[in-house]
Amino acid sequence: xxxxxxxxxxxxxxxxxxxxxxxxxxxxxxxxxxxxxxxxxxxxxxxxxxxxxxxxxxxxxxxxxxxxxxxxxxxxxxxxxxxxxxxxxxxxxxxxxxxxxxxxxxxxxxxxxxxxxxxxxxxxxxxxxxxxxxxxxxxxxxxxxxxxxxxxxxxxxxxxxxxxxxxxxxxxxxxxxxxxxxxxxxxxxxxxxxxxxxxxxxxxxxxxxxxxxxxxxxxxxxxxxxxxxxxxxxxxxxxxxxxxxxxxxxxxxxxxxxxxxxxxxxxxxxxxxxxxxxxxxxxxxxxxxxxxxxxxxxxxxxxxxxxxxxxxxxxxxxxxxxxxxxxxxxxxxxxxxxxxxxxxxxxxxxxxxxxxxxxxxxxxxxxxxxxxxxxxxxxxxxxxxxxxxxxxxxxxxxxxxxxxxxxxxxxxxxxxxxxxxx
Amino acid sequence: xxxxxxxxxxxxxxxxxxxxxxxxxxxxxxxxxxxxxxxxxxxxxxxxxxxxxxxxxxxxxxxxxxxxxxxxxxxxxxxxxxxxxxxxxxxxxxxxxxxxxxxxxxxxxxxxxxxxxxxxxxxxxxxxxxxxxxxxxxxxxxxxxxxxxxxxxxxxxxxxxxxxxxxxxxxxxxxxxxxxxxxxxxxxxxxxxxxxxxxxxxxxxxxxxxxxxxxxxxxxxxxxxxxxxxxxxxxxxxxxxxxxxxxxxxxxxxxxxxxxxxxxxxxxxxxxxxxxxxxxxxxxxxxxxxxxxxxxxxxxxxxxxxxxxxxxxxxxxxxxxxxxxxxxxxxxxxxxxxxxxxxxxxxxxxxxxxxxxxxxxxxxxxxxxxxxxxxxxxxxxxxxxxxxxxxxxxxxxxxxxxxxxxxxxxxxxxxxxxxxxx
Numbered sequence: 001x002x003x004x005x006x007x008x009x010x011x012x013x014x015x016x017x018x019x020x021x022x023x024x025x026x027x028x029x030x031x032x033x034x035x036x037x038x039x040x041x042x043x044x045x046x047x048x049x050x051x052x053x054x055x056x057x058x059x060x061x062x063x064x065x066x067x068x069x070x071x072x073x074x075x076x077x078x079x080x081x082x083x084x085x086x087x088x089x090x091x092x093x094x095x096x097x098x099x100x101x102x103x104x105x106x107x108x109x110x111x112x113x114x115x116x117x118x119x120x121x122x123x124x125x126x127x128x129x130x131x132x133x134x135x136x137x138x139x140x141x142x143x144x145x146x147x148x149x150x151x152x153x154x155x156x157x158x159x160x161x162x163x164x165x166x167x168x169x170x171x172x173x174x175x176x177x178x179x180x181x182x183x184x185x186x187x188x189x190x191x192x193x194x195x196x197x198x199x200x201x202x203x204x205x206x207x208x209x210x211x212x213x214x215x216x217x218x219x220x221x222x223x224x225x226x227x228x229x230x231x232x233x234x235x236x237x238x239x240x241x242x243x244x245x246x247x248x249x250x251x252x253x254x255x256x257x258x259x260x261x262x263x264x265x266x267x268x269x270x271x272x273x274x275x276x277x278x279x280x281x282x283x284x285x286x287x288x289x290x291x292x293x294x295x296x297x298x299x300x301x302x303x304x305x306x307x308x309x310x311x312x313x314x315x316x317x318x319x320x321x322x323x324x325x326x327x328x329x330x331x332x333x334x335x336x337x338x339x340x341x342x343x344x345x346x347x348x349x350x351x352x353x354x355x356x357x358x359x360x361x362x363x364x365x366x367x368x369x370x371x372x373x374x375x376x377x378x379x380x381x382x383x384x385x386x387x388x389x390x391x392x393x394x395x396x397x398x399x400x401x402x403x404x405x406x407x408x409x410x411x412x413x414x415x416x417x418x419x420x421x422x
Numbered sequence: 423x424x425x426x427x428x429x430x431x432x433x434x435x436x437x438x439x440x441x442x443x444x445x446x447x448x449x450x451x452x453x454x455x456x457x458x459x460x461x462x463x464x465x466x467x468x469x470x471x472x473x474x475x476x477x478x479x480x481x482x483x484x485x486x487x488x489x490x491x492x493x494x495x496x497x498x499x500x501x502x503x504x505x506x507x508x509x510x511x512x513x514x515x516x517x518x519x520x521x522x523x524x525x526x527x528x529x530x531x532x533x534x535x536x537x538x539x540x541x542x543x544x545x546x547x548x549x550x551x552x553x554x555x556x557x558x559x560x561x562x563x564x565x566x567x568x569x570x571x572x573x574x575x576x577x578x579x580x581x582x583x584x585x586x587x588x589x590x591x592x593x594x595x596x597x598x599x600x601x602x603x604x605x606x607x608x609x610x611x612x613x614x615x616x617x618x619x620x621x622x623x624x625x626x627x628x629x630x631x632x633x634x635x636x637x638x639x640x641x642x643x644x645x646x647x648x649x650x651x652x653x654x655x656x657x658x659x660x661x662x663x664x665x666x667x668x669x670x671x672x673x674x675x676x677x678x679x680x681x682x683x684x685x686x687x688x689x690x691x692x693x694x695x696x697x698x699x700x701x702x703x704x705x706x707x708x709x710x711x712x713x714x715x716x717x718x719x720x721x722x723x724x725x726x727x728x729x730x731x732x733x734x735x736x737x738x739x740x741x742x743x744x745x746x747x748x749x750x751x752x753x754x755x756x757x758x759x760x761x762x763x764x765x766x767x768x769x770x771x772x773x774x775x776x777x778x779x780x781x782x783x784x785x786x787x788x789x790x791x792x793x794x795x796x797x798x799x800x801x802x803x804x805x806x807x808x809x810x811x812x813x814x815x816x817x818x819x820x821x822x823x824x825x826x827x828x829x830x831x832x833x834x835x836x837x838x839x840x841x842x843x844x
Contacts, residue, residue, distance in 0.1 A: 022437065303726065
């Protein structure tokens with residue numbers, strides 16, 4: 001089935017808004033086993049909209065139109081859809097009543113121009129929007145089925161998942177259910193993960209599609225599983241899921257909606273623990289990842305960032321002699337011990353980075369010294385990364401958090417990651 | 423002149439890569455007085471590429487094709503361009519030599535499949551790429567002039583600015599030069615800025631186009647100026663530029679490539695000063711903005727983040743009694759004084775946030791208490807913002823940095839910003 005995604009609106013056409021709605025829709029389709037075939041972007045312009053609808057009606061089987069359902073005069077989707085389908089616009093009484101109710105509950109009166117949002121092409125299929133005033137609708141133009149969706153990302157995403165995808169699967173003759181299982185890993189690149197998981201999609205006899213999405217320094221491994229019903233999906237997924245966990249091993253930092261930092265927070269909260277962080281060069285990124293989580297109030301104690309080891313020593317209460325060796329395992333360990341004592345946290349994490357001298361460049365690297373202190377003592381980890389200033393910073397912050405995760409979960413902190421150069 | 427932007431590649435079509443190249447090109451065109459008219463996205467698929475080229479050749483005057491110039495078999499732009507234009511591919515000897523030289527300088531041998539990147543449609547115009555192995559080219563298909571550009575953003579952007587825009591301006595009969603002047607402001611929304619600058623584009627008799635780009639909490643105000651030559655552009659811009667500065671006043675935090683944090687860094691460096699930061703709830707974001715800048719080594723002394731005022735007191739050395747009033751101007755001031763003393767920095771910035779109780783929601787807000795300490799004493803600033811947890815955090819960090827900027831530049835720190843609710 002050929003699916004076209006058609007974005008409308010001057011803000012998108014002119015580049016003022018980056019078209020993240022497009023990439024979201026395309027990714028979701030692929031995850032469901034559907035294939036985006038063509039993408040079109042046009043402005044709030046009647047002639048362009050009509051031309052785009054007519055072209056899409058000829059080349060696609062299904063068209064997802066995004067945007068142009070608002071109450072203002074430059075929102076033209078309903079009008080142009082009706083014109084392209086050769087029908088008129090009629091008032092959808094039920095939607096008008098819902099909108100009036102929507103305003104009433106907020107103690108406001110519906111502005112008269114919102115009425116426009118209930119004018120839909122004659123004979124179209126109404127599609128609910130439980131969280132906004134722009135309802136969706138579907139109608140056939142030429143040989144294609146068109147689905148109109150609101151431009152507000154939150155409303156579009158919900159309508160896509162709840163309303164459009166089931167209709168598209170039916171239209172494409174795809175039956176059953178699909179589930180997306182996600183693994184987040186740190187330390188392995190896409191090509192290495194691909195090797196490590198070679199043949200894994202064969203385990204379920206083709207019912208599972210393996211995919212990757214790299215966002216340095218993390219890699220997301222996705223299993224899209226299809227089956228007749230939820231039970232079949234679970235039965236197919238279980239052995240493959242277990243095998244992925246086994247093969248990727250300690251590199252898996254979290255699954256599904258969990259993250260590296262939420263796993264750390266959970267592990268600390270479970271044992272009534274707390275954490276303090278001291279870092280250089282990473283600009284406070286390590287602490288920020290934990291401190292910004294909901295529920296971090298009871299776990300995150302203190303974060304200290306400085307460009308200078310001496311400043312870090314003063315702020316943590318480490319003896320100057322203990323850090324006289326510069327960025328080294330000994331200094332990292334001494335700072336971690338001092339920070340644990342001065343902050344009263346159960347765990348202290350220290351991340352030191354010594355960037356190379358000279359101008360930033362692709363080969364630019366840095367030495368990384370990490371330490372975790374807890375009641376049982378101090379563990380340290382040394383690494384070297386390269387790839388430019390920002391690359392090293394981001395990699396060092398991730399390595400530091402992963403070091404804490406591994407320590408908390410009883411895993412080895414010394415396992416080499418792909419981004420290391422030594 | 424109708425310009426189409428045509429993105430190619432499975433990664434873009436499938437949503438794996440967000441199409442930021444599209445929005446960059448569209449924005450740059452608008453800034454130069456050119457108008458994007460249509461956007462198309464297709465995958466690495468011969469039939470789709472040919473169909474897309476042929477449709478664009480009919481509806482557009484100029485087409486910017488992005489991607490598909492790489493060395494691998496799925497890079498099809500040259501081939502399909504030649505086919506659509508009805509010509510063959512010929513080896514561009516000079517580009518092949520340049521590529522070989524490129525590899526030689528890196529002490530590597532050019533892989534044989536890179537030769538493909540020097541195979542260009544017969545009779546096309548060569549377009550240089552000084553920083554990569556994918557050269558660009560231009561040729562006419564149907565009634566449109568096609569410009570082929572590499573998918574790598576850095577290479578595409580440079581080619582767009584240096585090579586494509588002059589050609590497009592010539593093609594569109596636009597003569598002379600255009601300059602883009604940018605003002606970054608904090609504290610005013612787009613509609614208020616629009617009011618404050620009302621009539622300003624009239625000052626230059628229509629030769630200046632005013633535009634805004636909001637990325638909360640900052641607003642970018644752009645003046646696109648056109649003239650016969652650089653001198654005319656400067657002459658037209660000077661009075662308008664001065665008027666924008668006057669009307670937006672203290673809300674302008676930086677201009678052109680400067681930023682709020684680089685202005686702060688510059689002001690501190692100029693007086694041989696340094697800064698330490700203590701913050702709650704903002705997760706270290708205030709310190710991170712300064713600490714991550716190049717050249718911050720000599721200025722940024724120390725950053726402390728904690729969720730708890732007591733922890734912040736211990737880490738800065740403030741007396742417990744001085745912060746017993748909780749998140750208040752008195753506590754912020756006491757912490758700033760203590761931090762200045764313990765860090766040895768010339769300036770200390772404190773940002774305290776007290777979020778509302780309860781679940782995150784759109785009306786969710788927080789109280790913000792800021793203080794700056796320097797040799798002359800302590801200034802404080804209180805504010806309240808709402809709009810959800812993240813919105814308050816981001817706004818508070820910006821307000822804190824702006825407070826420091828204003829103090830360093832001798833401007834009032836108390837000026838109300840649009841995002842405040844009180």
